[in-house]
Amino acid sequence: MRRGAFRLLFCAMAWWATSALAVEVGELAPAFELPRADGSTLALSELRGQVVLVDFWASWCGPCRKSLPHLDTLQSRYAEQGLRVVAINLDEVRAEAERFLSAVPLDIEIVFDAIGDSATVFGLKAMPSSYLIGRDGRVRARRLGFRAADSVDFEQAIEQALAGDHPP
């Protein structure tokens, strides 16, 4: 009896420690409104009706630095079909992000979130993380981390979303 109670308590503690809820495929993407470099703001709701790729990155994260030029090529490849790439920078020190961006010029939308509220509402599990959001505002695919080799599935998901197919 007593052991059962302790087991229950342990389970409750374990659940509590890991209870940050992550956004899963099929769920509505949480809203965010964040500033660009020029001070204007970008809200995810403005992009409703378009296929949006939301990427979370920081300049201190090696795989993120590799993934951004890759996202830039994705944007230029699928821009005509209506893909919008939004890269949310999570650097606590803005100058570090700007130093990286001046060394690696990018055409994608960059918005800044030093506090990390957007990462909290998405329940981010890894850096970098990419979320593909369909025209209906629902998450269609999610990619944790970045390896150039396994981006084929993700690109397939992008093409399906642009074609308006329902997710499998």
Add this chain to the structure above:
Amino acid sequence: MKHARRIAVIGLALALSACAATLVQPWQKRALAMPAMRLDGNRLHAHYQYQLYASREAASGGDTVGRGGCGCN
């Protein structure tokens, strides 16, 4: 007495679980990603040191593929 002990144990468990709940989130790892946080300091120096250790102490293998022990590879 028995009751007080039980309360103390549950209180301790709750206090410990409070520590467990302060997770460092993936986007908060800037400081952890700094070169100064490496356990071995400098990668090149660590490699050099391991090379010496492996060849002089005949301690090759275990962590990576086995080597000859001559310090030449």
